[in-house]
Amino acid sequence: MIRIAACRLRLQDLHLRLPFRYGIATVTDLTHAFVETDVELKGKLITGISAEHLSPKWLYKRPDTSPESDNAELIALIETVLEWATGLCAETPFALWQALYEKQVAYAKETGLPTLWTHFPVTLVERAVINALGNATQQSFHALLKSNAFGIELSAIHPELAGTQPAEWLPEAPRPQIILRHTVGMADPLAPPAPSNRGANVADPLPLTLEDNIAAYGLKHFKLKLGGTVEADIARTTEVLAVCAAHAPSDWAFTLDANESYTDFATVRAFWNGLPDTHKARCLFIEQPLHRDQALTDAAGAGLADWDSHPPIIIDESDGALGDFPRALALGYAGTSHKGCKGVFKGIANACLAKKRGALLSGEDLTCVGPVCLEQDLAVMAALGIESIERNGHHYFAGLSMFDTATQDAALASHPELYHRSPAGWPTLTITEGMISFSGG
Incomplete structure (x- = not known):
């Protein structure tokens, strides 16, 4: 059993050394988000961390909104997802992710927001939980993946992969x-x-x-x-x-x-x-x-x-x-x-x-x-x-x-x-x- 006991968000403003122009955005400054999770594994609390830029006009490309308003909205969404995640428990990290993913899918349908946008905060929690498992076991990501310590059920994402494990498809090293x-x-x-x-x-x-x-x-x-x-x-x-x-x-x-x-x-x-x-x-x-x-x-x-x-x-x-x-x-x-x-x-x-x-x-x-x-x-x-x-x-x-x-x-x-x-x-x-x-x- 794995349980998320607490989640924390920390933000840091970063300045690019030169402008990055892509699509409809030209970026000179952005926000970098760090998410920490305290994960309970076998009665012990282990902290995991993840991080990612809040990159303007990529997850949600609305030409009629400002990058500043998009940023504020995304930060609020991250905080909401962290509230959903706190107290969540499941048998495996994959099952934990599934529960959180399904919650954001329902939220996306209810609000009309794109799944890419609403799923992003879920990935921050997912990556922090993965990091916590690595910290708890002192194993590398590849080792955990090879043994399927995450409990990944491939058929839950792609049914045609039923009956197989990630190690059957992915490199040996x-x-x-x-x-x-x-x-x-x-x-x-x-x-x-x-x-x-x-x-x-x-x-x-x-x-x-x-x-x-x-x-x-x-x-x-x-x-x-x-x-x-x-x-x-x-x-x-x-x-x-x-x-x-x-x-x-x-x-x-x-x-x-x-x-x-x-x-x-x-x-x-x-x-x-x-x-x-x-x-x-x-x-x-x-x-x-x-x-x-x-x-x-x-x-x-x-x-x-x-x-x-x-x-x-x-x-x-x-x-x-x-x-x-x-x-x-x-x-x-x-x-x-x-x-x-x-x-x-x-x-x-x-x-x-x-x-x-x-x-x-x-x-x-x-x-x-x-x-x-x-x-x-x-x-x-x-x-x-x-x-x-x-x-x-x-x-x-x-x-x-x-x-x-x-x-x-x-x-x-x-x-x-x-x-x-x-x-x-x-x-x-x-x-x-x-x-x-x-x-x-």
């Missing part, structure tokens, strides 16, 4: 190294000279332009953001690809992320046809080109079917409910993404279904940073066997400089392979030949 797929935001500078106001706005020693990032980190995988306007996206993408071709290693590759900004697949096709043919073979997939209200419709499936020899296309924001991934596969999509903000147990089940179906499961970022969110996210990605994952927190934030010295020192001591001290003294991510190493799986 976690990946020790993962290719870092570098985000190129729509406002990111591409080549030197860097903006002349760098001294005023980016007063740190980390690389700024795409060209400088390639040189500093040996980057070979890239994620390019799109804005939904065909001509502008062709011009920007062509410019970015030219920088990659000129400076990245010979085996470079890229993905495209439209963040729901296109209206139909005919328009996406027009954009794709406008790109240089010399680079198209390097595209791993296109991520979520259509708005979530349209992406899983029969019309979207017909649009995919009408596009011969299209590149692999996956969903991301459309993967809000448990049945969305198999629905996407039925419509002709190639796969989906995993993000901690969409749920760990759901991501595990999706990984097993992807393995069974021969589908794609990508690893994507929500600008996550250490000392909690990044490490937990990497542990899951490594356990799921995802080879290339989008990482962008190291680019849009100045390492762990926003946290106190004790936190910085603890992160360095716990993960010396993941962090090193920057010339400014604070820890920053270690990237070698375009890869990150992680032993916390």
Whole structure:
């Protein structure tokens, strides 16, 4: 039996070192949430923690509301879910998550709010409970997953996986190294000279332009953001690809992320046809080109079917409910993404279904940073066997400089392979030949 005895929320305002433009948002500041749970296991109280950005205009893309009002509403929703969670008990962590998940599904139906939005606070509790179990048993996430200590019932999420365990589908060991797929935001500078106001706005020693990032980190995988306007996206993408071709290693590759900004697949096709043919073979997939209200419709499936020899296309924001991934596969999509903000147990089940179906499961970022969110996210990605994952927190934030010295020192001591001290003294991510190493799986 497992019981959540108490939950706590702590918020910290963070400032980005340069603006991050994606979809309908340009982010310069955001709120980072920490959730602590006191979990009762076999009569003992164990504390677990989770963390995540409250990223503007991603979970809920309302153009008529301000980021500030969205943030306040999401914080209130997190507090509500923490109240639901307090006192909740079940036989397993998975059953505990199920109870909380079903409560938010009912709430989403009652209020008309998107499941992606209402499920996010549930994932914070879920991840904190997972962390508490790891702390109690002193086992890694992969070890707990391999033995199914979480009590995961795959058929409760995807019925076709009935009678199987996660270990039957997932890798025998976690990946020790993962290719870092570098985000190129729509406002990111591409080549030197860097903006002349760098001294005023980016007063740190980390690389700024795409060209400088390639040189500093040996980057070979890239994620390019799109804005939904065909001509502008062709011009920007062509410019970015030219920088990659000129400076990245010979085996470079890229993905495209439209963040729901296109209206139909005919328009996406027009954009794709406008790109240089010399680079198209390097595209791993296109991520979520259509708005979530349209992406899983029969019309979207017909649009995919009408596009011969299209590149692999996956969903991301459309993967809000448990049945969305198999629905996407039925419509002709190639796969989906995993993000901690969409749920760990759901991501595990999706990984097993992807393995069974021969589908794609990508690893994507929500600008996550250490000392909690990044490490937990990497542990899951490594356990799921995802080879290339989008990482962008190291680019849009100045390492762990926003946290106190004790936190910085603890992160360095716990993960010396993941962090090193920057010339400014604070820890920053270690990237070698375009890869990150992680032993916390």
